[in-house]
Amino acid sequence: MGKSFPPLLPPQASTVAVEVDVLYALLVAILAFFTLLIAGLFLFFGVKYARKSEADRPIQVHPPMWLEIAWSVIPLLICVVLFVWGVALYFKIYTPPKDAITIHVVGKRWMWKIQHMSGAREINELHVPLGVPVRLLLTSEDVIHAFSLPAFRVKRDVIPGTMTTMWFNATKTGEFHLFCAEYCGTKHSEMNGKVVVMEKDAYQRWLAGPNAGLPPAVQGARLFEELNCISCHRNGAEQRGPVLEGLFGKPVLLKGGGTVVADDTYIRESIVNPTAKTVNGFESLMPVYLSQLSEEQVNALLAYVRDTLGKEEAPKASPKPAAGLPGSAASPKPSESKGR
Amino acid sequence: MSTPNHAAPQYQEEENYLTHDTSIQSWLLTRDHKRIALLYLLSVTFFFTIGGVFATLVRIELLTPAGDFLSAEFYNQAFTSHGVMMIFFFLIPVVPAVLGNFLVPLMVGAKDLAFPRINLLSWYIFIVGAGCAVFAVLTGGLDTGWTLYPPYSSAYSQSRVTWAVAGVFIAGFASILTGVNFIATVHRMRAPGLTWFRLPLFVWAHYATSLVMVLGTPVIAITMVLLGLERVFGFGFFDPAKGGDPVLFQHLFWFYSHPAVYIMILPAMGVISEIISTFSRQKLFGYSFVAMSSLAIAILGFLVWGHHLFTTSQSAYTGILFSALTFLVAIPSAIKAFNWTATLYKGSVVWETPMLFAFGFMGLFLIGGLTGLFLATMGMDIHLQDTYFVVSHFHYVMVGGGVMGYMGGLHFWWPKITGRMYSQFWSKLSAMLIFAGFNFTFFPQFILGYMGMPRRYHSYPEEWQVLNVMSTMGASILAIGYILPGIYLTHSIFLGKKAPANPWGATGLEWKTSSPPPPHNFHETPIVTTEAYDYQSLPLSETPEPGGAR
Amino acid sequence: MSASASPEIHPEPDHEKHHGPTVKMYFAIFFALAILTVVTVLAARFDFAPMLGVSMGGFANNVIALSIAFTKATLVVLFFMHVKYENKLVGLAVVSSVIWLSFLILITISDYLTRTSSWHLFN
Amino acid sequence: MTSLAASLQHHFTDFKQQKESAVLGMWSFLVQEVMFFGGLFLTYAVYRSQYPQAFHDGATHLDVVLGGVNTIVLICSSLTMAMAVHAASKGHRGGIACWLLLTIFFGSIFLGVKVVEYKEKWDHGFIPGISDHGLTVDHETHQARPTGFALYFALYFAMTGLHAIHMIIGIPILAIIAINGLRGRYGPEYYTPVEMTGLYWHFVDIVWIFLFPLLYLIGAH
Numbered sequence A: 001m002g003k004s005f006p007p008l009l010p011p012q013a014s015t016v017a018v019e020v021d022v023l024y025a026l027l028v029a030i031l032a033f034f035t036l037l038i039a040g041l042f043l044f045f046g047v048k049y050a051r052k053s054e055a056d057r058p059i060q061v062h063p064p065m066w067l068e069i070a071w072s073v074i075p076l077l078i079c080v081v082l083f084v085w086g087v088a089l090y091f092k093i094y095t096p097p098k099d100a101i102t103i104h105v106v107g108k109r110w111m112w113k114i115q116h117m118s119g120a121r122e123i124n125e126l127h128v129p130l131g132v133p134v135r136l137l138l139t140s141e142d143v144i145h146a147f148s149l150p151a152f153r154v155k156r157d158v159i160p161g162t163m164t165t166m167w168f169n170a171t172k173t174g175e176f177h178l179f180c181a182e183y184c185g186t187k188h189s190e191m192n193g194k195v196v197v198m199e200k201d202a203y204q205r206w207l208a209g210p211n212a213g214l215p216p217a218v219q220g221a222r223l224f225e226e227l228n229c230i231s232c233h234r235n236g237a238e239q240r241g242p243v244l245e246g247l248f249g250k251p252v253l254l255k256g257g258g259t260v261v262a263d264d265t266y267i268r269e270s271i272v273n274p275t276a277k278t279v280n281g282f283e284s285l286m287p288v289y290l291s292q293l294s295e296e297q298v299n300a301l302l303a304y305v306r307d308t309l310g311k312e313e314a315p316k317a318s319p320k321p322a323a324g325l326p327g328s329a330a331s332p333k334p335s336e337s338k339g340r
Numbered sequence B: 001m002s003t004p005n006h007a008a009p010q011y012q013e014e015e016n017y018l019t020h021d022t023s024i025q026s027w028l029l030t031r032d033h034k035r036i037a038l039l040y041l042l043s044v045t046f047f048f049t050i051g052g053v054f055a056t057l058v059r060i061e062l063l064t065p066a067g068d069f070l071s072a073e074f075y076n077q078a079f080t081s082h083g084v085m086m087i088f089f090f091l092i093p094v095v096p097a098v099l100g101n102f103l104v105p106l107m108v109g110a111k112d113l114a115f116p117r118i119n120l121l122s123w124y125i126f127i128v129g130a131g132c133a134v135f136a137v138l139t140g141g142l143d144t145g146w147t148l149y150p151p152y153s154s155a156y157s158q159s160r161v162t163w164a165v166a167g168v169f170i171a172g173f174a175s176i177l178t179g180v181n182f183i184a185t186v187h188r189m190r191a192p193g194l195t196w197f198r199l200p201l202f203v204w205a206h207y208a209t210s211l212v213m214v215l216g217t218p219v220i221a222i223t224m225v226l227l228g229l230e231r232v233f234g235f236g237f238f239d240p241a242k243g244g245d246p247v248l249f250q251h252l253f254w255f256y257s258h259p260a261v262y263i264m265i266l267p268a269m270g271v272i273s274e275i276i277s278t279f280s281r282q283k284l285f286g287y288s289f290v291a292m293s294s295l296a297i298a299i300l301g302f303l304v305w306g307h308h309l310f311t312t313s314q315s316a317y318t319g320i321l322f323s324a325l326t327f328l329v330a331i332p333s334a335i336k337a338f339n340w341t342a343t344l345y346k347g348s349v350v351w352e353t354p355m356l357f358a359f360g361f362m363g364l365f366l367i368g369g370l371t372g373l374f375l376a377t378m379g380m381d382i383h384l385q386d387t388y389f390v391v392s393h394f395h396y397v398m399v400g401g402g403v404m405g406y407m408g409g410l411h412f413w414w415p416k417i418t419g420r421m422y423s424q425f426w427s428k429l430s431a432m433l434i435f436a437g438f439n440f441t442f443f444p445q446f447i448l449g450y451m452g453m454p455r456r457y458h459s460y461p462e463e464w465q466v467l468n469v470m471s472t473m474g475a476s477i478l479a480i481g482y483i484l485p486g487i488y489l490t491h492s493i494f495l496g497k498k499a500p501a502n503p504w505g506a507t508g509l510e511w512k513t514s515s516p517p518p519p520h521n522f523h524e525t526p527i528v529t530t531e532a533y534d535y536q537s538l539p540l541s542e543t544p545e546p547g548g549a550r
Numbered sequence C: 001m002s003a004s005a006s007p008e009i010h011p012e013p014d015h016e017k018h019h020g021p022t023v024k025m026y027f028a029i030f031f032a033l034a035i036l037t038v039v040t041v042l043a044a045r046f047d048f049a050p051m052l053g054v055s056m057g058g059f060a061n062n063v064i065a066l067s068i069a070f071t072k073a074t075l076v077v078l079f080f081m082h083v084k085y086e087n088k089l090v091g092l093a094v095v096s097s098v099i100w101l102s103f104l105i106l107i108t109i110s111d112y113l114t115r116t117s118s119w120h121l122f123n
Numbered sequence D: 001m002t003s004l005a006a007s008l009q010h011h012f013t014d015f016k017q018q019k020e021s022a023v024l025g026m027w028s029f030l031v032q033e034v035m036f037f038g039g040l041f042l043t044y045a046v047y048r049s050q051y052p053q054a055f056h057d058g059a060t061h062l063d064v065v066l067g068g069v070n071t072i073v074l075i076c077s078s079l080t081m082a083m084a085v086h087a088a089s090k091g092h093r094g095g096i097a098c099w100l101l102l103t104i105f106f107g108s109i110f111l112g113v114k115v116v117e118y119k120e121k122w123d124h125g126f127i128p129g130i131s132d133h134g135l136t137v138d139h140e141t142h143q144a145r146p147t148g149f150a151l152y153f154a155l156y157f158a159m160t161g162l163h164a165i166h167m168i169i170g171i172p173i174l175a176i177i178a179i180n181g182l183r184g185r186y187g188p189e190y191y192t193p194v195e196m197t198g199l200y201w202h203f204v205d206i207v208w209i210f211l212f213p214l215l216y217l218i219g220a221h
C-alpha cells in the first residue's frame, strides 16, 4: 500500500467481516440520511424564512401532535432494527463453533505470547489456517490489553484474573494487522504484530517448523504430577478432590446451590482460585495456586484437563459424585440455556 | 440605528455588578453568582488552553507514522492530560458553572442562587481540585488515559496518579454543590407567575443536568476513593491477585462518566434552544417535548453505562440490556433535533453569530450522535471499540456539540455579561473556521477508526499517514478558530460598543434588566405573565433588524 | 409551591405543629429501633439451613437482615428526619435516591450473575 | 428578635422561602451522600456474591457485641438529636445545647468503641496495606485465607472508615450549633441550622443501620 489515498474499508478476511460491513453500510446510510435531512432543512428554512425587513413577522406554528409522534416513533423503529441486528451479530461474532481449534494467547506488557495446541509458540505473530474456525483463549499477566484483528472485525479485551475468548474463521490468505487496542502503558502502540493466514497444509508445515515445541497438554500432564495435583485428583479411595476425567463441558453443581458449565474459564478459575467456587460435596481444600503459576503453566494445566482428561470417560466407580452431578449427562439448567 | 428605547430603562451610568466594587477581595469573596460565573469563566478558559496545548502536541506527533516528535512516555501523558483537563476541568463545568451560574438566577427572576456562599465554596473546591490535577499533569505527568483503568493505574503506572485521583475527587464536589444550588433555586426561587412550563428551556436543561450532577458525581467520588486506597494501601478492590475484578472499576467509572457526557451536552442543548428561538423569533416548536426530553435524557442516561464494556468480560445478557437502553436514550435527542429544526419553519430568521454556532452544533452533534448509534449496536462496537472511530464520535458530540453550544452561548450572552458588543465580522469568521476546521480534523478519524487504528497510539502503520496529516491540518485551522475569540472578545471588553439591555430582541427575563446587570439583578422583582418565547406579543420595535443592534 | 408568594400568605405554623412529631413519638421510635436491633441480631444467629436448605437458608438470613435494616431506616427517615411532615418533594428525593442506588447495584450485579463465555457449549 | 431578623438572607423574600430552600438543598445533598456510599455497597454486593465463604469467615472476626452496642449508642444519639431539633422548634435555648451535648457524647462513645475495634484488627493484622499479615494466612492454623478474605476487610475499613469520617466531621458542627443555640441564635421561626445538622446526623445513623448487619451479622450463625 503506497501513500495514495487509502481505501475506506480494511480488508475483509473473515466470515463475519462482510456481515459487519453490511451493517456498517446501513448505519452510514442512516447517518447520511438524517444529517442531510436535518442540517439541510435547517439551512433551507434558515434561508427561506430569513428576515427581509424589520416588519417581517414570524407566523406562529402550533406543533401538531402527529408530527411529534412521528418523529419519535420512526427513529424508535430504526433503533429496534439496529438493536436486534446488532445483538444477533454480537452473538455470532462471539460464539465459537464447536469444531473450532484452540490457541492460547497471553498478553504481557508489551507482547503477545501465543501457543498452538501442537506446541508451536510464537510472539506477536499469529499463524492460522484458512477456512478453519479458530478459538483464542485470552489471558493477561499484568494489565488489561485488547486483542484486535481489524481485518477480521473482531476484538476482545484481555483481562488479568479472568479468561476471555474470541474466535474467527479466516477467508483470505495473507498478512493482516494485529493490535493491542486497550491502553496498557508506555509501549502500548508497539504491542502489535500480524496475523498470517495460510493454507491448511502450509499451516501444518509451519506448526512442525522451527517454532514447534512441547504440546501444552503434555506439559500440563507433567505439571499435574510435579505440582502433585494427582494426589487429590487421582481415582482411588483416598481421593479428596473431584474426578477430572470427562469433566470438560459438563455442568457442575456448586456448594451453596447453583450450577456452572465446566468451560475453559471455569476450569482456569478452579485452578488458580479454587475457593471462589466450591464443588458440591467437597471441602475447599485445594491450595490457591493464584500467585504460584505463570499464565502459561495455567494454560498447560487447562489444556491437559480439557484436551486429555476431558476426552476420557469418567471412571464408573468413583468414590464421590463425579463432577458434582449424579449422572453428569444431565442437561444444563434450563434457565441457563434459555438465554441463547 | 434604532436603540430600543423602552426595552429596559437605561441605567447607563448606574452601578452594575462589575463596577460597584472593584477591589480584589470583592472578587475573591464575592457571593454574587455573576461574579462567580466570571471566576469560573477565567479558570475554565485556562484549563481549556492547557488541554488545547496538549491536543496540539498529540496532533503534531501523529503527523508521521513513527513516534518521532514525542517520546512514548510523553505522548501517553499528553493525551491523558488533554482528556483529563478537557473533560473534568473544562467541559463538565463550562456551561453550567459559567453560563448557568450567570443566567439561571436571572432567568428565574431571582436575586441570586439559593446558596450564594456554597456557590463561592464550589469555585474554591474546583480550584483546589484543578490545582491537584494540574500539579499532577505538570510535574511527573499522568499517563493512565482519562479513564484511569486499573490495574494499570493502581499498580503499574509510575506517574502521579494519586494526585490526579485526588483532583478528580475534589472537583467532583464542586459539581455536586452547583447541582444542589440549581435544584433548590429552580424549585424555590422562581419569580411570581413563573410556572414550570413558563421556564426557558435553558433552565429546564440545567435542572436536568443538576439531577445528573447530584445523583452521578458522588459515584465517581467514591470510585476515586477506592482507586486511591488501592494505589496507596493496596486494598485490592480491583486487583486480580486479591480476588478483585478490574471490570468492577469500569462499572463504577462509567456509572458516572456516561451520565457525565449528558452533563456536558444537556446545558449546551439548553443554549441551542434559546438561540434558535431567539433568532427565528418563534416560540420553540414542541416546547414541552423539548423540556421533557431533557429530563428523559437525564434519567435514561443513568441506565446505559455498560455500552462502554461490550468487549470486556461483561455478561452478554447485561450487554443486551445496555444496548437496548442506549438506543432508547437516543430518542429524546432525536426529538430535540427535529423540534429545533421545525422552529425555523415560518420563522423570521436572522443569521447572527450565535445562530451560526447553533447551526454548527446541529450539523456536528447530529453526526456525533448518529455515530453513537454505531457504537450502541453491539456487533458493530466489537470492531470499533477503542479505535479512532470512538475518538471521532466523542469529539463530534463534545467539541461539535458541547463546545459549539458553549461558544454560541458565550456569544449570545456576551453583551449581557460584559455590556459590550463584539466584532460581527471576526466572530462570524471564527464560527466558520471552527466548523470547517473541526470537520477537517475529525472526519478522517472515522475512516481511520473503521480501518482499525487503535486509539492512544503513539506510532501507527504507514498506510494511515494521509488521513492523519489531514486531521492535523484541520486541527491547525481549528486552533485558529479558537484563538480568534480570545482576541476579539478581549478587545470588545475594552473597546467594544456598549450593548443595550436587549441587543437581540429576546424575551427572557435576563434581557429585561440592564447590560451588565446591577448587583442584585433586578431593580424590582419581575412578575411573569406569559409563556417563554412569547414573540407574538413582543412589540415590533424590539425586533432586531437584520444585521443586529449595532 | 412556587417561590416568593407574597409575604402575607404564611401557612400558619401552628397548623403544622398539630400534626408534627411529639416527644412521646420520638421515644416510641427510639424503642422500636432498639428492639429491631435486638431482633436482627437474634435472627442472624438463627440458622435456617436445616429448614430451608443451605442456599435458601443463607438467603433467608439476608432477606431478614435487610428487611429489618430497611424498616429501621424508614422509621428514621419518616420520623426523626420529618419526611412524613415535609412536602412531597422531599419524599421524592428520598425515593429517588433509593431507586438510583438500585439502578447501580441491581444492573451491575446482573452482570456478575449472568457472566458466561460458554454459550456454544449449550448448543 | 433582632438577631433573628438578621438571619434572613437578602436574596430570599421570606423565612418560608429560605427554610424550604435549605431543606431541599440539604436533601439533595443527602441524596448525593446515598450515592456516595452506594458505590461501596455495590462493591460489597459484588464481592460478597463472588466470595460468600470468605465474607462469612471474615465476619466471624468481628465482635457482634461491640457492633450491637454501638448500634444502640448511635440510635441513642439519633434520639437526642431529634430532641435537640424539637427543643429548637420550641425555642428552648438550654434544651438545644443539652441535647446536642448528649448527642456529641454518644457520638464520641461510638468512635471510642470503633478505636477499640480497629486496634484489635491491627493486632490481628487485618488492616490492608498497614498491618496485613493476617489477611493471607491464618496464624493459628497456618492455612491460607480463602480468596476474598482480604477484600472483606478492605471493605470493612473503607465502609466503617468513611462512616467514621462522617461522624468526625459531624461532631464539631454539633458543637458549633450547640454554642449558637446557647447564644440564642435560634427560635421557633428560625432554627434551620439545627434541623439541617439533624438531617445529616440521622443520615449517618442510617448508614450504620445497614453496615451493622452487612458486616457483623453475616458470620453470626
Ligand code: HEA
Pocket: A030, A034, A035, A038, A074, A075, A076, A078, A079, B147, B261, B262, B264, B265, B307, B308, B326, B327, B329, B330, B331, B333, B334, B335, B337, B365, B366, B368, B369, B370, B372, B373, B375, B376, B377, B381, B384, B385, B386, B390, B393, B394, B397, B398, B401, B402
Ligand atoms: C457529550 C458527550 C457525549 C454524548 C452526548 C454522547 C452521546 C451518545 N453516545 Fe457517546 N461517548 C462519549 C461522549 C458522548 N456520547 C465519550 C466521551 C465516549 C468515549 C469515552 C472513552 O472511551 O474515552 C463515548 C463513547 C460511546 C460508546 C462506547 C464506545 C466504545 O468505547 O466502544 C457508545 C456505545 O454505545 C456511545 C454511544 C452514544 C449514544 C448512542 C449517544 C446518544 O446519546 C446520541 C443521541 C443523538 C442522536 C441519535 C442524534 C440526533 C437524532 C437524530 C438525528 C434523529 C435520528 C435518530 C435516530 C434514527 C435514532 N458513546
Ligand code: HEA
Pocket: B048, B049, B051, B052, B053, B055, B056, B058, B059, B079, B080, B082, B083, B084, B086, B087, B090, B091, B144, B145, B146, B147, B391, B395, B398, B399, B403, B441, B455, B456, B457, B458, B475, B478, B479, B482, B483
Ligand atoms: C471537551 C473535551 C475535548 C476537547 C475540546 C478536545 C479537543 C481536541 N482534541 Fe481531544 N480528547 C478528549 C476530549 C476533548 N478533546 C478526550 C476525553 C480524549 C481521550 C483521552 C484519552 O484517551 O484518555 C481526547 C483524545 C484526543 C485524541 C486521541 C489521542 C489518542 O488516542 O492517541 C486526539 C487526536 O487527534 C485529540 C485531538 C483533539 C483536538 C485536535 C482538539 C481541538 O478541538 C482542540 C483545539 C483547541 C486548541 C488548539 C486550543 C486553542 C488554542 C489556544 C487556547 C492557544 C494556545 C495553543 C496553541 C498556540 C497551539 N483528542
Ligand code: CUA
Pocket: A107, A109, A110, A144, A145, A146, A180, A181, A182, A183, A184, A185, A188, A189, A191
Ligand atoms: Cu497491551 Cu495495549
Ligand SMILES: [Cu+2]
Pocket: B257, B258, B261, B304, B305, B307, B308
Ligand atoms: Cu457512554
